[in-house]
Amino acid sequence: MSEAKSILEIRDLTVKLSNGVTALEGINIDVKQKDLIALIGPNGAGKSTLLKAILGLIKPTSGSVTLFGSKDLSKNLKYVGYVPQSAQARDPNLPFSVYETVLLGRTPVAGLLHGMGAKDREKVDETLKMFGIYELKDRKIGQLSGGQSQRVFLAKAMVAEPKLLLLDEPTSGVDTSSKKEFYNILDKLNKERGITVILSSHDIGVITKIANRVLCLNRSQFFCGENEDFQADIEIHKLYEHPVELMEHHDHP
Numbered sequence: 001m002s003e004a005k006s007i008l009e010i011r012d013l014t015v016k017l018s019n020g021v022t023a024l025e026g027i028n029i030d031v032k033q034k035d036l037i038a039l040i041g042p043n044g045a046g047k048s049t050l051l052k053a054i055l056g057l058i059k060p061t062s063g064s065v066t067l068f069g070s071k072d073l074s075k076n077l078k079y080v081g082y083v084p085q086s087a088q089a090r091d092p093n094l095p096f097s098v099y100e101t102v103l104l105g106r107t108p109v110a111g112l113l114h115g116m117g118a119k120d121r122e123k124v125d126e127t128l129k130m131f132g133i134y135e136l137k138d139r140k141i142g143q144l145s146g147g148q149s150q151r152v153f154l155a156k157a158m159v160a161e162p163k164l165l166l167l168d169e170p171t172s173g174v175d176t177s178s179k180k181e182f183y184n185i186l187d188k189l190n191k192e193r194g195i196t197v198i199l200s201s202h203d204i205g206v207i208t209k210i211a212n213r214v215l216c217l218n219r220s221q222f223f224c225g226e227n228e229d230f231q232a233d234i235e236i237h238k239l240y241e242h243p244v245e246l247m248e249h250h251d252h253p
């Protein structure tokens with residue numbers, strides 16, 4: 001088979017929230033192994049809701065999500081790494097060290113009953129080094145810069161060796177050089193390790209450089225396709241250069 005393995009299939013996904021708001025409507029995408037998908041759209045577009053629906057944290061009102069070939073999402077969650085929006089620690093008194101935080105990310109693999117073994121600690125060390133945060137391992141996470149804590153939370157997600165990585169606005173509140181470094185790491189994980197990534201962001205310029213595909217939504221789907229086609233689509237481009245004016249006219253309840 002020449003076709004890359006299907007990681008995720010979303011069919012006609014509609015999500016109505018309990019307050020009656022339709023957060024997503026008619027979303028369709030097939031994610032293949034080694035895709036790096038840029039999930040873009042203005043605030044309130046439904047990006048976080050979509051990631052939560054993939055994780056089974058929010059139930060679809062209609063349509064379906066199939067993860068690694070199964071509609072039972074919990075079955076394959078061990079292959080998924082997730083960094084929620086604003087994961088960076090805000091509380092300077094948070095008692096966890098960098099090492100402990102990343103070690104916790106290993107729980108899905110190690111299992112709660114067996115506890116962490118030498119292999120898990122080895123993996124934590126390797127991951128800390130890979131993300132350039134080994135020398136920070138004894139620092140408390142609440143005392144790191146935005147860019148440093150962002151790398152810690154990515155390391156925490158990666159230490160369980162996921163096949164699919166879901167990142168929700170990972171670069172918000174992070175300075176420009178940390179952002180660049182972060183995208184370099186992601187690019188490497190994707191190209192060299194073959195990790196499939198879905199990355200939600202406002203940072204359209206940078207992500208369309210490393211993404212091979214783009215899903216642009218504002219409750220409903222505006223564009224889903226190859227990065228080059230997205231860049232070449234004048235109408236979408238215009239739309240995105242004026243996202244507030246044009247996208248907010250979209251009938252939002």
Ligand SMILES: Nc1ncnc2c1ncn2[C@@H]1O[C@H](COP(=O)(O)OP(=O)(O)O)[C@@H](O)[C@H]1O
Nearest residue numbers: 017019021023042043044045046047048049050
């Ligand atoms: N917990 C919630 N309760 C009620 N409405 C919510 C909740 N979370 C999100 N929403 C609404 O759902 C829509 C989509 O939000 P969200 O997925 O967070 O968008 P984005 O991540 O693109 O900013 C918005 O209209 C938002 O106000």
Ligand SMILES: [Mg+2]
Nearest residue numbers: 047048049085
């Ligand atoms: Mg969001």
